[in-house]
Amino acid sequence: MSTKAKKLVSICTLCVLLVCMVIPTAFATENAAEQKNGISNFSFEDAMQPQRVGYGYNKFNLYGSNLYLNVNNSAHPGTVQSGDAIIVWSDVGTAPDQKWFVQDFDDRSCYIRSGIYLDYAFNINHIENKCTLMLDPEANITNGKNDSLVMFYTAGDNTVVINLRDWPSYSLTNSIPTPGYTSYWTVNPSRYVSSAW
Numbered sequence: 001m002s003t004k005a006k007k008l009v010s011i012c013t014l015c016v017l018l019v020c021m022v023i024p025t026a027f028a029t030e031n032a033a034e035q036k037n038g039i040s041n042f043s044f045e046d047a048m049q050p051q052r053v054g055y056g057y058n059k060f061n062l063y064g065s066n067l068y069l070n071v072n073n074s075a076h077p078g079t080v081q082s083g084d085a086i087i088v089w090s091d092v093g094t095a096p097d098q099k100w101f102v103q104d105f106d107d108r109s110c111y112i113r114s115g116i117y118l119d120y121a122f123n124i125n126h127i128e129n130k131c132t133l134m135l136d137p138e139a140n141i142t143n144g145k146n147d148s149l150v151m152f153y154t155a156g157d158n159t160v161v162i163n164l165r166d167w168p169s170y171s172l173t174n175s176i177p178t179p180g181y182t183s184y185w186t187v188n189p190s191r192y193v194s195s196a197w
Helices: 003-036
Strands: 040-042 057-059 067-071 086-090 100-104 110-114 120-125 130-135 150-154 159-164 171-173 184-186
Touching (some): 086 130, 110 150, 130 184
Antiparallel strands (some): 067 086, 100 110, 120 130, 150 159, 159 171
């Protein structure tokens, strides 16, 4: 190899090393600026460390309570159907009614799928803004917007806000922390879902 070729290889190697050192710093600066401006937008892995219930499943606690997100399937126990409401309920241990599988869609959004039957995911029922389950969330579109994709935001105090990706002003909330009350997608949420650190 000629001297010129050796110098070129050395310069290229140095450039690659510099790029590898600069990129992580740029992302760290971006995240720090985001955090200074209020609620930060993180991927699921960064924002939440919920209680693990088996591999890949999560439980979501209503902040400041001993209640968890639960599917209301009392009319057909052991199964789920489109339109089943997401309610809050006391801890039922490892029962699948409170198990939720978070499936990444892209680097910022995901589906929250039922632990009973993974084809069903959180959804907004636009008539009442209830949080319900819907079959085939990928095809659940209103006015060109997906009704099931969610994003996670941190809001302080180990609290995570779940927003609809395509309807970003709507956050998941339950204003009446009593077992059996339905969770809604609201513009001004009063009680957020908490991670269980």
